[in-house]
Amino acid sequence: MRNARGTIIRPDPLPDSASRPVVTPLSPSVVYASDTPDMLDAQYEGRLQGYTYARExxxxxxxxxxxxxxxxxxxxxxxxxxxxxxxxxxxxxxxxxxxxxxxxxxxxxxxxxxxxxxxxxxxxxxxxxxxxxxxxxxxxxxxxxxxxxxxxxxxxxxxxxxxxxxxxxxxxxxxxxxxxxxxxxxxxxxxxxxxxxxxxxxxxxxxxxxxxxxxxxxxxxxxxxxxxxxxxxxxxxxxxxxxxxxxxxxxxLSFELRHDRAQATAAVLADHLAGVAGVKRVLYPMRADHPDHARAAALLAGRGGNMVSFELDSGRAAANAFARAAEGLSFAPTLGDVGTTISHPASSSHRALSDADRVTLGLSEGFFRISVGLEDPDALCGVFSRAIETATA
CATH class of the missing domain: 3.40.640.10 (Type I PLP-dependent aspartate aminotransferase-like (Major domain))
Structure with missing residues (x-):
């Protein structure tokens, strides 16, 4: 609306419409206006549904x-x-x-x-x-x-x-x-x-x-x-x-599709890594050699998820070489992206732990966590094979 001098103070509410948006509108407003103090009381007391301040x-x-x-x-x-x-x-x-x-x-x-x-x-x-x-x-x-x-x-x-x-x-x-x-x-x-x-x-x-x-x-x-x-x-x-x-x-909206595709690829990658020279161990809940396999099979009903961890049979120098050689993969302390990411707990999520505590958890300098994304499984396995070969050469 405009005041007597024509300055726009705040716009009127959006026009009414007989139709509705297909996509949820973005509502960045920090504050929400109520008509009266009584209405605000009713909102805070739960008698009316409404918003007041975005922190709430x-x-x-x-x-x-x-x-x-x-x-x-x-x-x-x-x-x-x-x-x-x-x-x-x-x-x-x-x-x-x-x-x-x-x-x-x-x-x-x-x-x-x-x-x-x-x-x-x-x-x-x-x-x-x-x-x-x-x-x-x-x-x-x-x-x-x-x-x-x-x-x-x-x-x-x-x-x-x-x-x-x-x-x-x-x-x-x-x-x-x-x-x-x-x-x-x-x-x-x-x-x-x-x-x-x-x-x-x-x-x-x-x-x-x-x-x-x-x-x-x-x-x-x-x-x-x-x-x-x-x-x-x-x-x-x-x-x-x-x-x-x-x-x-x-x-x-696409979560289930992404989850199932990434999970299927993770199972393929875990089995592939287990046969690559220079890999000390592979951790994936649905593999028979996982220490908690029986519990995982019963609890997760066969759904191993998209996370795979593995350990190189070497130290920090090989870890650096692997991260550099993993072509097309992001070395980043995150998971769940549409693209595969690799992380190194000793230098990221668990860096605050002592060396002894990391050893207790099995997190050596050669330990990596993989968040599997939506890439072609064969192409992804090839990237890991080449990077591990480079790192352990």
Missing amino acids: GHPNADVVAARLDAMEGATGGVVTGSGMAAVAAVLMGLPKAGDHVIGGNQLYGRSMRLMAEDLPRFGVATTLADPGDVAAVRAALRPETRLLLVEVVSNPSLRVADIDGLAALCREAGVLLAVDNTFTTPRGIRPFDHGADIVIHSLTKLLAGHSDATLGYAVAREPALTERIRAFAVTAGLTPSPFDCWLAERGM
Whole structure:
């Protein structure tokens, strides 16, 4: 509208239309106007559905949350500005000072740092335990234990957690089970179907799938817990970008097709790498030589996912040579892109660990994690063969 001098202050709302857009509109507005204070009260009190301030929610985030809710069999999920924001919203939004939290001992590096360095600063004690060993987790329990955080398939060692056993233990002990489902995705497993209380995702990865959107997601089985997660996310400003949400929604439309194509290629690549000279070992959950193969086959119903890890029988010099020689592949600390990416945990995700701790996890200087994309399987196998030959020559 125009004021008396003709200056445009704010435009009128968009014109009414008998038709509707096929693509979700991008809504970058930071603030939303209400008609009256009474209307604003009604929105905050839940009597009217509406938006107020983007930090508290916006349409694009709700569209993405609804899609992922449907995939996970959940309701009311919270979308955050990154995967680690979702992890933080759970670990800092639910426990209180004096509580104890257990984490899987092969969590993503930043999740481990949050548990080891940040939670203790706020009076929350933490312990790491092997999520594939229910007895080890039981031994780590304390009377004040409130939450257990695990990944279904660990990053980057691809070990498989005993989700069913851990869920039974948590029910017995009255402990919340939070499952980071980023690697496996709802296509591989729906943790709520196996007794989890909380599900976490980094949408940045395979769900959005194009390396152009940074987002996370968390939801609890109990709505009251979800609201505590949401309250912390809003207070701490873990706000997702509307544009990133808009991009992620686009990526999620092709998620199942991309997942299945990448998964099929990953299985081919894992078998191929196992026969390449200079490769010390290959880790892929559906291979019979994987240490958790039987558990993976039962838990994941044959869906090994798109992640493969392997170890060169050599050190950092060969790792550098391999990364340089991997023609057409991005050496980058990410996963889930349409193109295959390779990462080196010792210099990226797990660089903060001591040499001894990395050795304990099996993360040598020759260890690489592969996020398989949509390339032709034969062409991809050829790239790896040539790069490994160059690196080990």
